[in-house]
Amino acid sequence: MITMAIQKSGRLSEKSLNLLKEAGIHLDNGSQKRLLTRARNFPLQVLYLRDDDIPESVADGVADIGIVGLNVVEEKEKPVKIVDRLGFARCRLSIAVPKQMDYANRQQLNGLRIATSYPNILRKFLQQHNIEATIHEISGSVEVAPGIGMSDAIFDIVSTGSTLISNGLKEVETVIESEAVMIATPDLAEEKQQLLDKLRFRMQAVRKAEQFRYILLNAPNEKLETITRILPGMKSPTIMPLATEGWSSVHSVIREDEFWDIIEQLKANGAQGILVVPIEKMIL
Ligand code: PRT
Ligand code: ZN
Numbered sequence: 001m002i003t004m005a006i007q008k009s010g011r012l013s014e015k016s017l018n019l020l021k022e023a024g025i026h027l028d029n030g031s032q033k034r035l036l037t038r039a040r041n042f043p044l045q046v047l048y049l050r051d052d053d054i055p056e057s058v059a060d061g062v063a064d065i066g067i068v069g070l071n072v073v074e075e076k077e078k079p080v081k082i083v084d085r086l087g088f089a090r091c092r093l094s095i096a097v098p099k100q101m102d103y104a105n106r107q108q109l110n111g112l113r114i115a116t117s118y119p120n121i122l123r124k125f126l127q128q129h130n131i132e133a134t135i136h137e138i139s140g141s142v143e144v145a146p147g148i149g150m151s152d153a154i155f156d157i158v159s160t161g162s163t164l165i166s167n168g169l170k171e172v173e174t175v176i177e178s179e180a181v182m183i184a185t186p187d188l189a190e191e192k193q194q195l196l197d198k199l200r201f202r203m204q205a206v207r208k209a210e211q212f213r214y215i216l217l218n219a220p221n222e223k224l225e226t227i228t229r230i231l232p233g234m235k236s237p238t239i240m241p242l243a244t245e246g247w248s249s250v251h252s253v254i255r256e257d258e259f260w261d262i263i264e265q266l267k268a269n270g271a272q273g274i275l276v277v278p279i280e281k282m283i284l
Contacts, residue, residue, distance in 0.1 A: 001043045002195040005063035008048035012180055015088045016067040020046070023202035043195060055080055058183050064192050065185070065199075071157065071178040075118045084182040084200060087207060091159045093118060095173040098146055098153075103172045109133050109153065115145035116155035125175045143167045209282040213259060216251050217266060217274040224248060230265045234284070253279070 006016040020027065026040045037046045047063050054068040059078035066080075071093050073080065095114065097103055106129055115136045116122050122135055136151050143163050145151040157178075158164060158171055182203075184196060219227050224239060231237050233252035240249045250271075254262050259276070266274060 001045065002065065002192045002199070003045050003047055003063045005047045005049050005054045005057050005066035005068075007051045007054070007068070010051060012051060012067060012069065012089055015086075015180065019067070019086065019203055019206070020044075022206040023199060025199075042199075044199070052076070055183065058185055061185050063185075064188055065196055066183050067180055068183060069178050070181045071118065071121070071176065073181060073183060074176060074178075075120050077120055079186060080183040081186050082181050083184050083196070084203070086180040086182060086203075089178075089180040091157045091178050092174050093121060093155065093176045093178060094158045094171045095122075095153055095155050095175065096143075096158070096164050096169040096171045099168050099170045101170075103170075106131060106173055109173075112152040113150075114153045114155050115142050115151035117142055118155060121175060122155045125173075143169065205281045205283050208284070209279040211256050212253050212279050212282060213256055214251070214277045214279050215254050215262075215274065216249065216277075217271040218242060218247055219250055219266075219269070219271050221246050221248055223270045224250070226269050227266060227271060230262060230269065253282075 007013045017027070020039075025042045025044060027037045027046060028040055035048055037048075039045065047057065049057060051068050051072050054063070054066040055073050055076040055078040057063045058066045058080045065083070067086065069089055069091075070082070070085075071091070073082065095109065109126070109131045110133060113134045113136050114122060115138050117137070117139055119135050119137045126133055126135075136145070138145065138150075142154045142156040144167060145154055146169065147167060154169065155175070161171060164171055182200070188196060215231065227250055228237055228239075231250065231252040231254065237250050237252035241247075242249055263274060
C-alpha cells in the first residue's frame with residue numbers, strides 16, 4: 001500500500017485527482033470531506049491535506065508520495081525527493097515593485113521592505129545577489145502590502161500577471177518557475193517504490209499522449225514519399241491503399257506543438273481529408 005498526499009481543496013486538487021483517474025485508479029466514493037480515501041483497484045490511499053503540509057508529511061513518512069507546487073517544496077526545505085514535474089499549476093515566484101518606480105537593476109532592492117509568504121526562497125535569492133533588504137512575512141493578500149504602506153515591494157506568485165496590474169505593481173525579477181511536482185520520501189521501501197514506479201509509468205503514458213495527436217489523411221500516391229518525410233510517426237507512418245485508384249490513406253502521430261506547421265505542409269503537398277484526433281494513452 002502506498003499513501004499519496006494531495007491538496008484537500010485548491011488549485012491543485014482537481015488536476016491531482018484527474019491524474020489518478022487517468023491512470024485508471026478509482027477512489028472509493030471520492031469524498032474529499034474525509035481525510036483518507038482508499039483506491040478501489042490499486043493499493044493506494046489518498047490523504048487530503050493543505051498544500052503547505054504536504055512536504056512535511058512526505059518527509060516524515062506520514063505519506064509516501066505527494067503532489068504539490070514546486071514553490072511550496074522549495075519554501076519548506078524538507079528532505080523530500082522530486083520525482084516528476086507534472087506540467088500543471090504553472091506559475092512563477094517574482095519580485096514586483098510599484099509601477100512608477102524606475103527599476104534598472106536588482107541592486108535597487110537594497111534597503112527595501114519586501115512583503116512575502118515565501119521568506120526562505122526570498123532570503124536565499126537576496127543572499128545570492130548580496131542584496132540587503134528587509135523581509136516582511138505575511139500570510140495572504142501580499143499584493144496589497146505596498147498600497148497600504150506595509151512594504152515597498154512584494155515577492156509572490158504570478159501567473160497571468162493581472163493581480164499585479166490591478167494593484168499598480170510591475171514584475172521586475174523572476175526568482176523561480178514553478179509547477180506541480182510529485183515528491184516522495186527519499187528512502188521508500190522496495191514494495192512502495194515498485195508501486196510508485198507503476199504509478200509513474202501510467203501517468204507518463206497519459207502525459208505523453210497529451211503532447212501528441214493521431215493524424216489520418218488521404219494522399220495521392222506520387223506524393224507519399226514527401227508526405228512520409230513530413231510525418232515521421234513513432235516508427236514510420238502506416239500507409240494503406242484507398243479504394244480509389246492512385247490514392248492512399250496515411251496514419252501517423254504528430255507533436256501537438258508542431259501541429260499547425262505540419263498541416264500546412266501536408267496541404268501544400270496534396271493531402272486531403274485530414275483528421276486529427278486526441279490520443280488517450282501512449283506507451284513507447
Ligand atoms: O488551502 P491551501 O493552503 O491548501 O491552498 P493555498 O491557498 O495555499 O494554495 P492555492 O490552492 O491557491 O494554490 C496552490 C498552488 O497552485 C500554489 O502553491 C502554486 O504552486 C500554484 N499556482 C498556480 C498558484 C497560481 N498559479 C496563482 N495564480 N497559486 C496561487 N496563485 C495566486 C497568487 O497568489 C496571486 O494572488 O493567484 C494570484 C496571481 O495570479 P495572476 O494570474 O493574477 O498573476
Ligand atoms: Zn497553502
